[in-house]
Amino acid sequence: QKEVEQNSGPLSVPEGAIASLNCTYSDRGSQSFFWYRQYSGKSPELIMFIYSNGDKEDGRFTAQLNKASQYVSLLIRDSQPSDSATYLCAVPRGNDYKLSFGAGTTVTVRA
Amino acid sequence: NAGVMQNPRHLVRRRGQEARLRCSPVKGHSHVYWYRQLPEEGLKFMVYLQKENIIDESGMPKERFSAEFPKEGPSILRIQQVVRGDSAAYFCASSPSTGGTDTQYFGPGTRLTVL
Numbered sequence: 380q381k382e383v384e385q386n387s388g389p390l391s392v393p394e395g396a397i398a399s400l401n402c403t404y405s406d407r408g409s410q411s412f413f414w415y416r417q418y419s420g421k422s423p424e425l426i427m428f429i430y431s432n433g434d435k436e437d438g439r440f441t442a443q444l445n446k447a448s449q450y451v452s453l454l455i456r457d458s459q460p461s462d463s464a465t466y467l468c469a470v471p472r473g474n475d476y477k478l479s480f481g482a483g484t485t486v487t488v489r490a
Numbered sequence: 491n492a493g494v495m496q497n498p499r500h501l502v503r504r505r506g507q508e509a510r511l512r513c514s515p516v517k518g519h520s521h522v523y524w525y526r527q528l529p530e531e532g533l534k535f536m537v538y539l540q541k542e543n544i545i546d547e548s549g550m551p552k553e554r555f556s557a558e559f560p561k562e563g564p565s566i567l568r569i570q571q572v573v574r575g576d577s578a579a580y581f582c583a584s585s586p587s588t589g590g591t592d593t594q595y596f597g598p599g600t601r602l603t604v605l
Contacts, residue, residue, distance in 0.1 A: 421598070425595065478594060480525075
């Protein structure tokens with residue numbers, strides 16, 4: 380089992396719609412969860428982090444965490460063409476510093 | 491407020507040459523991480539360093555790869571006798587402290603191409 384798995388893409392959504400990205404992780408001891416956005420040919424850019432069960436909202440982004448199910452998701456509301464990118468879920472193992480990344484989900488927002 | 495800086499941004503080497511990648515962390519950050527992203531693959535941890543110390547190099551190949559973070563100057567990732575399989579994007583990240591809750595901020599990366 381991979382340490383971090385993301386729903387396979389690519390994901391294509393129309394402008395203005397909600398994009399839903401899922402991520403599961405294998406280490407029950409993981410305490411923090413990060414979503415990075417990576418445009419083609421660029422470096423990962425942090426967009427959200429979440430530590431506690433439940434929802435965390437930041438602008439058009441909402442992260443949802445369910446530690447019992449070992450599941451974290453990212454919702455992008457009112458999707459814009461500029462949201463077209465690959466979204467990476469990253470989880471440190473336990474309280475470790477080494478981030479394990481999922482393979483990423485590529486999102487395309489159609490104008 | 492300068493973020494993580496990496497240079498060069500693009501590096502071309504012939505097989506057998508040495509590649510030297512540099513990373514300057516965010517000012518005030520004392521923890522540096524190197525990750526590698528192979529084409530069509532995810533990011534993989536390579537090594538974690540603090541000033542003058544390698545803390546964890548478990549993700550780094552045992553041969554040809556080395557890393558340092560001297561008291562003065564940037565962190566260096568060195569690849570000796572490069573092979574085509576080393577072609578990848580190498581990202582450096584830094585954080586103010588360590589622990590699973592600390593955010594790592596990534597530099598722009600060095601894209602290494604081995605001919």
